[in-house]
Amino acid sequence: MHLIETRNLSHVYRGNVAALSGVNFVAERASRIAVIGANGAGKSTLFKHFNGLLKPASGEVLIRGEPITKENLREIRKIVGIVFQNPDDQIFSPTVEQDVAFGPMNLGLDDETVAHRVDAALALLDIEHLRERVPHHLSGGEKKRVAIAGVIAMEPQVLVLDEPTAGLDPQGVASLVEFVNTLPQKYGMTVIFSTHHVELVPEVADYIYVMDQGKIAAKGSIDDIFARQELLVRTRLEVPTIPRLIATLRDNGIDVDMAYTFDGAKRSLLDAYARRA
Numbered sequence: 001m002h003l004i005e006t007r008n009l010s011h012v013y014r015g016n017v018a019a020l021s022g023v024n025f026v027a028e029r030a031s032r033i034a035v036i037g038a039n040g041a042g043k044s045t046l047f048k049h050f051n052g053l054l055k056p057a058s059g060e061v062l063i064r065g066e067p068i069t070k071e072n073l074r075e076i077r078k079i080v081g082i083v084f085q086n087p088d089d090q091i092f093s094p095t096v097e098q099d100v101a102f103g104p105m106n107l108g109l110d111d112e113t114v115a116h117r118v119d120a121a122l123a124l125l126d127i128e129h130l131r132e133r134v135p136h137h138l139s140g141g142e143k144k145r146v147a148i149a150g151v152i153a154m155e156p157q158v159l160v161l162d163e164p165t166a167g168l169d170p171q172g173v174a175s176l177v178e179f180v181n182t183l184p185q186k187y188g189m190t191v192i193f194s195t196h197h198v199e200l201v202p203e204v205a206d207y208i209y210v211m212d213q214g215k216i217a218a219k220g221s222i223d224d225i226f227a228r229q230e231l232l233v234r235t236r237l238e239v240p241t242i243p244r245l246i247a248t249l250r251d252n253g254i255d256v257d258m259a260y261t262f263d264g265a266k267r268s269l270l271d272a273y274a275r276r277a
C-alpha cells in the first residue's frame with residue numbers, strides 16, 4: 001500500500017482547461033520527491049488533489065490505500081499537509097504564534113499539546129524570534145517559514161511544498177534544503193515539493209517526476225532523469241550545471257564519473273585527477 005497514489009488522474013478546470021491527464025503518481029513513506037515542470041505543467045493542480053482540495057474529473061486519488069471521501073477528508077488533511085506557493089494565502093492570525101497554533105487547535109488538541117507543537121515547529125524552522133510578530137509585516141521568506149511551521153505543527157505524514165524556494169535568498173534556500181533533508185530521516189516524513197530550481201533537486205530529492213502539459217513526461221531517480229538532458233530541454237527545464245559540465249568533459253574524452261551534486265562532482269574530479277597521476 002502506498003502513502004499517496006494517483007491512478008489515471010485527470011483534472012479539467014472550468015472553461016475546459018485540461019490541467020492533468022492520466023497522471024499516475026506514487027509516494028512512499030520517508031521519501032523525498034521532486035515534481036518539476038515548466039509553468040502551467042500541472043504541478044500545483046496535482047498537489048491540490050493530494051488532500052482533496054480538488055476533485056478528479058476522472059481517475060482516483062488514494063491515501064494509504066483509501067479513496068478520498070467527504071467522510072475521511074478531515075483525517076486525510078491530518079495526514080497530508082500542503083504549503084502553497086503564496087504564503088499570504090495561508091497566514092491570517094494577528095501573531096506568528098497564533099498562526100502556527102491555528103492548525104493544531106483545529107485538530108482539537110489540548111492547550112498543552114498545542115503549545116508544545118508550536119514551540120517545536122518554531123524551533124525547527126528557526127523562527128522563535130518572530131513569535132510575537134504580525135505575520136503580514138514579515139518579509140516574503142519569513143512568511144514562507146511561518147506557513148511551513150503552521151503545517152509542520154499539525155505533524156502530517158506528508159509535507160507537500162509548492163515552490164518552497166521561490167523568493168528565498170541563498171541562505172534561505174540552503175537552510176530550507178537542510179530542513180527538508182532532516183524530515184524523512186528524523187521524523188519518517190515524506191516530502192513532496194515542486195521547484196523551478198532544477199540545480200537544487202539532486203541535493204533534496206531521491207525521486208523525480210517530470211511534468212509536461214498535464215502529463216508525467218518521465219519519472220525516476222536523479223541518475224535516470226539528469227542523464228536525459230534532451231528530456232529536460234524538451235520539457236522547457238534547465239539542465240543543471242554540474243551534470244552538464246561533466247557530460248561535456250566526458251564528450252571531450254576525459255575519464256570522469258558522472259555526478260549531480262557539488263560533493264559528488266568534487267569526488268569525481270579528484271578521482272579522475274588521481275587516476276591520471
Ligand SMILES: Nc1ncnc2c1ncn2[C@@H]1O[C@H](COP(=O)(O)OP(=O)(O)OP(=O)(O)O)[C@@H](O)[C@H]1O
Pocket residue numbers: 013014015017018019037038039040041042043044045046
Ligand atoms: N483555477 C483555475 N482555473 C482555470 N485554469 C486553471 C486554474 N488553475 C490552474 N489552471 C490552469 O491549469 C494548468 C496547470 O496549472 P498549475 O497551476 O497546476 O501549473 P504549475 O505546474 O503549478 O505551474 P507554475 O510552475 O506556473 O506554478 C495551467 O494551464 C493553468 O492555467
